Amino acid sequence: MRNYLKVSVIIYFLLVNSQAFSGWSANGGELIKDSSNPWFIQNTTDVSYCIIRGENFSLDEDKADRQIRQAIHFWKLHFAKINGNSTSGISIKIATQNFTRTSCANDVDLVFQLGVLLDDEQNSFIRKPTRLVAAAVRTSYDEVNLRGKGFIYISPDSGPNRFESMIENQVWSFHLSGKLFFFVLAHEMGHLFGLSHWDMMFPKNSYPHVMDSDFPESIVSNPKIAANFEYLDPKFGHDLSDEIRIGMLQRRDSAAVEFFHIPEIDAFIRFRYNENGFVVEGSRINSSHEYFTHPIGYVTFSRDKKPTIEEHPIVYVVYTEKQKVFDLNDGNAFFFRNRFLTGPGILTKTYRGSYISFDSAITRPIWMEFSPNRVKIGGILNDEIIFDMMNEKQ
Numbered sequence: 001m002r003n004y005l006k007v008s009v010i011i012y013f014l015l016v017n018s019q020a021f022s023g024w025s026a027n028g029g030e031l032i033k034d035s036s037n038p039w040f041i042q043n044t045t046d047v048s049y050c051i052i053r054g055e056n057f058s059l060d061e062d063k064a065d066r067q068i069r070q071a072i073h074f075w076k077l078h079f080a081k082i083n084g085n086s087t088s089g090i091s092i093k094i095a096t097q098n099f100t101r102t103s104c105a106n107d108v109d110l111v112f113q114l115g116v117l118l119d120d121e122q123n124s125f126i127r128k129p130t131r132l133v134a135a136a137v138r139t140s141y142d143e144v145n146l147r148g149k150g151f152i153y154i155s156p157d158s159g160p161n162r163f164e165s166m167i168e169n170q171v172w173s174f175h176l177s178g179k180l181f182f183f184v185l186a187h188e189m190g191h192l193f194g195l196s197h198w199d200m201m202f203p204k205n206s207y208p209h210v211m212d213s214d215f216p217e218s219i220v221s222n223p224k225i226a227a228n229f230e231y232l233d234p235k236f237g238h239d240l241s242d243e244i245r246i247g248m249l250q251r252r253d254s255a256a257v258e259f260f261h262i263p264e265i266d267a268f269i270r271f272r273y274n275e276n277g278f279v280v281e282g283s284r285i286n287s288s289h290e291y292f293t294h295p296i297g298y299v300t301f302s303r304d305k306k307p308t309i310e311e312h313p314i315v316y317v318v319y320t321e322k323q324k325v326f327d328l329n330d331g332n333a334f335f336f337r338n339r340f341l342t343g344p345g346i347l348t349k350t351y352r353g354s355y356i357s358f359d360s361a362i363t364r365p366i367w368m369e370f371s372p373n374r375v376k377i378g379g380i381l382n383d384e385i386i387f388d389m390m391n392e393k394q
């Protein structure tokens with residue numbers, strides 16, 4: 001039964017609009033069912049790429065190539081942590097290829113088009129370049145070998161086709177020493193490796209994620225957002241950090257206030273992890289602008305303290321009967337009837353236990369669900385189930 005629940009995620013394949021070009025697809029979605037597939041899976045060992053740079057693109061080719069290799073390395077590193085997981089019983093591995101740069105005169109798998117659109121077909125596919133920071137466009141797909149070809153387009157940072165909301169000209173070379181280019185590239189490469197927009201797969205929360213649908217646009221139009229990134233972490237892992245700070249208590253009517261018995265004057269709550277559970281602390285800024293933190297209760301995890309773990313696939317491979325990559329007798333029949341496989345997934349951990357407040361010794365059932373870059377807290381308050389107490393009203 002578990003698989004059926006996860007499969008609901010795939011509905012987004014059906015929600016998207018159609019495109020004018022048969023075989024062309026961009027940024028995770030159109031009528032053609034395999035359009036969100038990774039361009040390459042493990043049967044493809046080598047990928048060739050080339051770079052075409054236009055005159056209105058401020059980063060030179062060598063620097064751009066360094067960032068391209070860094071973006072490839074970034075995804076290899078993160079996918080390596082989760083490759084091999086699969087609820088469909090057949091292992092799919094992502095970002096395992098050797099990428100080699102070559103001349104664009106050759107027949108290459110992947111063209112990086114830095115500030116240039118090459119022909120009428122590309123121009124009419126992109127339509128309004130000034131409204132677009134970047135796109136990963138798959139132009140053909142081999143249904144036998146499950147292998148795609150295409151180009152990644154990145155907006156010029158000056159001239160008539162420059163993305164209109166860029167904070168200034170020459171953002172690619174000047175801002176954060178080329179890091180903005182790397183961030184945008186990492187997002188587009190994520191599509192190439194089969195990732196869809198994160199905000200379609202997981203509830204959006206206060207931290208931006210590299211695969212959020214508005215990530216490229218927001219970082220090139222708001223330098224403050226970009227400056228806050230030390231590095232990009234797609235949060236494929238699921239380690240608990242020792243301290244979880246959960247938002248400001250801007251909503252005094254949130255169920256959390258009553259649940260945890262938080263004093264009216266506290267502005268934050270945070271959870272400090274230890275082996276038995278969490279210490280829950282209230283926090284506020286005092287009159288001399290210092291944080292004043294005090295314990296208000298603790299969460300103890302029940303029984304053996306082991307969480308419930310669920311896997312959520314983040315890559316899907318949709319195929320036809322033409323495919324020759326997998327022997328489908330090995331896997332789970334449900335997926336074969338529906339002609340798709342699940343790729344690597346990320347894990348959600350849910351801890352269950354009790355919350356006990358220090359002041360009045362209230363005890364309430366609580367559960368804390370840790371999914372990628374989000375913690376959702378549920379519990380029972382006055383005989384009612386609360387699913388997301390930081391966001392639900394009392």
Ligand SMILES: [Zn+2]
Pocket residue numbers: 027187191197212213
């Ligand atoms: Zn995107």
